[in-house]
Amino acid sequence: MPTGDDFKPIRTKPWKFGLHSTEEFGQEEKDLVLGVLEKKRVFRFYGNDKSQSEAYQLEQLYRERTGTKHALAVNAGTSALVAALIGAGIGPGDEVIVPAYTYIATAAAVLIARAVPIIVEADDSLTMDPQAFEAAITPYTKAVIPVHMRGVPCRMDEIMEVATRRGIKVIEDVAQANGGSYKGKPLGSFGLAGCFSFQQYKLITAGEGGMVVTNDETLYERVNI
Numbered sequence: 001m002p003t004g005d006d007f008k009p010i011r012t013k014p015w016k017f018g019l020h021s022t023e024e025f026g027q028e029e030k031d032l033v034l035g036v037l038e039k040k041r042v043f044r045f046y047g048n049d050k051s052q053s054e055a056y057q058l059e060q061l062y063r064e065r066t067g068t069k070h071a072l073a074v075n076a077g078t079s080a081l082v083a084a085l086i087g088a089g090i091g092p093g094d095e096v097i098v099p100a101y102t103y104i105a106t107a108a109a110v111l112i113a114r115a116v117p118i119i120v121e122a123d124d125s126l127t128m129d130p131q132a133f134e135a136a137i138t139p140y141t142k143a144v145i146p147v148h149m150r151g152v153p154c155r156m157d158e159i160m161e162v163a164t165r166r167g168i169k170v171i172e173d174v175a176q177a178n179g180g181s182y183k184g185k186p187l188g189s190f191g192l193a194g195c196f197s198f199q200q201y202k203l204i205t206a207g208e209g210g211m212v213v214t215n216d217e218t219l220y221e222r223v224n225i
């Protein structure tokens with residue numbers, strides 16, 4: 001961490017309680033919203049010119065930022081999780097391991113995919129304990145959802161090692177750590193899919209919204225239909 005004269009804080013004023021990202025709305029955001037109204041193109045699939053679609057441009061930013069091949073903007077972080085789970089082939093009879101400390105949407109998405117959430121302990125970082133993850137694996141376990149809580153990355157080296165060795169699919173819940181990285185690698189790019197939220201209280205917001213990123217062709221085709 002830089003010190004002394006090198007230290008230039010990104011932010012110099014305190015946050016207002018609860019309004020983290022919308023507090024940063026300024027002229028740039030106003031111009032972009034008015035630009036959409038002026039060109040009267042509010043449907044992402046209208047016309048063939050992708051450069052005119054804000055949704056497509058946002059997806060392009062996520063492809064670049066996470067280094068993944070595919071990104072799909074959806075209506076919520078919960079939808080991103082549901083789409084990724086179903087796209088990964090998770091369904092009835094499958095178990096999906098989730099951490100005890102998360103927002104309810106992580107486990108709810110597993111139920112919406114008609115699978116069974118299996119809840120395991122968090123460690124001192126308040127993210128999923130990799131040992132608890134491995135101890136909870138059964139013959140029915142198909143996937144794990146590490147959640148990067150409150151901007152803190154999970155111990156992805158250990159989680160990926162267990163998941164790869166045991167043949168478990170990893171779907172990252174990046175809802176609370178948008179833009180974060182672990183050992184220099186962007187969060188969301190470790191597993192089969194990464195899921196983001198743009199809900200009001202998240203680091204980047206559109207009020208509601210979400211994004212799925214993946215390098216997997218089959219998962220992308222399934223989430224895209």
Ligand SMILES: Cc1ncc(COP(=O)(O)O)c(C=O)c1O
Nearest residue numbers: 076077078103105175197198199
């Ligand atoms: C960890 C976590 N996962 C998933 C979600 C669901 O995101 P959304 O509210 O956009 O559906 C949230 C936030 O609400 C969250 O904090």
